[in-house]
Amino acid sequence: MLIVMDQNASDEQVRAVVNCIEERGYTARPMPGGQRVAIGIINNDGPVEPAMFLALPGVKDVVPVTRPYKQVSREFKPDDTLIQVGNTVIGNAHFTLIAGPCAVESEAQAMTIAEQVKASGAQLFRGGAYKPRTSPYSFQGLGLEGLKILARVRENFAMPVVTEVMDEATFDAVEAYADVIQIGTRNMQNFSLLKRAGQASKPIMLKRGLAATVDEWLMAAEYILAGGNSEVILCERGVRTFVHHSRNTLDLSAVPVVRKESHLPVIIDPSHAAGRRDQVLPLSRAAVAVEAHGIMVEVHHQPEKALSDGAQSLYPQQFEQLCREVRDIFSIIKSY
Numbered sequence: 301m302l303i304v305m306d307q308n309a310s311d312e313q314v315r316a317v318v319n320c321i322e323e324r325g326y327t328a329r330p331m332p333g334g335q336r337v338a339i340g341i342i343n344n345d346g347p348v349e350p351a352m353f354l355a356l357p358g359v360k361d362v363v364p365v366t367r368p369y370k371q372v373s374r375e376f377k378p379d380d381t382l383i384q385v386g387n388t389v390i391g392n393a394h395f396t397l398i399a400g401p402c403a404v405e406s407e408a409q410a411m412t413i414a415e416q417v418k419a420s421g422a423q424l425f426r427g428g429a430y431k432p433r434t435s436p437y438s439f440q441g442l443g444l445e446g447l448k449i450l451a452r453v454r455e456n457f458a459m460p461v462v463t464e465v466m467d468e469a470t471f472d473a474v475e476a477y478a479d480v481i482q483i484g485t486r487n488m489q490n491f492s493l494l495k496r497a498g499q500a501s502k503p504i505m506l507k508r509g510l511a512a513t514v515d516e517w518l519m520a521a522e523y524i525l526a527g528g529n530s531e532v533i534l535c536e537r538g539v540r541t542f543v544h545h546s547r548n549t550l551d552l553s554a555v556p557v558v559r560k561e562s563h564l565p566v567i568i569d570p571s572h573a574a575g576r577r578d579q580v581l582p583l584s585r586a587a588v589a590v591e592a593h594g595i596m597v598e599v600h601h602q603p604e605k606a607l608s609d610g611a612q613s614l615y616p617q618q619f620e621q622l623c624r625e626v627r628d629i630f631s632i633i634k635s636y
């Protein structure tokens with residue numbers, strides 16, 4: 301249930317509504333919006349009687365929230381969520397470029413790539429320190445050393461960093477170093493990890509599970525919001541289908557669905573969707589056109605020597621071209 305206050309409702313009237321909600325044992329989530337304040341009611345088992353709230357001064361409307369992913373839904377919060385990361389804002393009318401290697405392999409590698417992607421226009425740097433690999437014999441990431449390298453990248457280039465957390469055991473460490481904590485596709489329904497993410501002090505980038513429906517993805521995000529962390533960025537990274545021409549199939553149609561259903565920003569990862577670098581540029585163009593809020597792209601200065609995902613990593617010059625094209629397309633889309 302959402303209680304919508306009058307445009308000129310006073311703080312005192314808002315407080316009275318919050319008290320009325322709490323007296324009944326529910327939790328109130330006030331949400332100041334552009335035009336007016338709305339107050340969400342959560343932790344209610346069963347329906348809430350609207351009449352008692354409609355009778356309170358300053359209340360304009362009482363709207364039922366029908367979606368199971370309550371706090372994630374637009375019914376609950378009509379205005380887009382904006383997430384500030386360093387000097388960058390993710391969401392709404394912004395298009396954010398996140399780039400970097402699949403994995404942090406060494407300080408020299410991370411610095412070289414960071415310098416190049418920054419010069420091309422990337423706002424955030426990505427790089428995994430803990431890597432979820434299909435084979436236990438593949439490079440598993442540098443772990444804590446990788447996180448420390450990321451911190452030096454942030455310092456040197458004034459770029460916030462995005463890195464993946466794989467488990468609860470390493471959550472504190474990742475939270476301490478990352479600016480955005482990534483939860484990977486294989487962990488989208490790791491509910492204990494999602495609950496821990498709900499307590500995190502940093503924004504979470506939640507990748508779509510490789511066989512997850514949009515509803516399941518939004519319910520996974522709901523775990524994080526229900527835990528108290530309202531800063532979630534959704535990331536579509538392709539789903540598993542029967543095709544062999546790409547690693548996964550980028551589900552572009554999920555973007556307008558998510559934007560309609562939810563106030564959370566949604567970005568696209570064309571690299572893991574494609575699995576091959578020749579598809580990354582066209583899919584990135586499409587990401588802008590479909591009104592994603594950004595893209596996250598893998599870039600490596602020597603992809604043939606990369607310890608993971610070399611085949612889908614762009615050369616830095618290719619990323620530079622991508623940035624130019626994406627900026628051009630974004631300026632057209634913005635003008636509509």
Ligand code: PEP
Pocket residue numbers: 402428432483484485486507537569572
């Ligand atoms: C990654 O971003 O490096 C990654 C492992 O992504 P995903 O979880 O989408 O496979």
Ligand code: MN
Pocket residue numbers: 402403572598608609
């Ligand atoms: Mn990767």
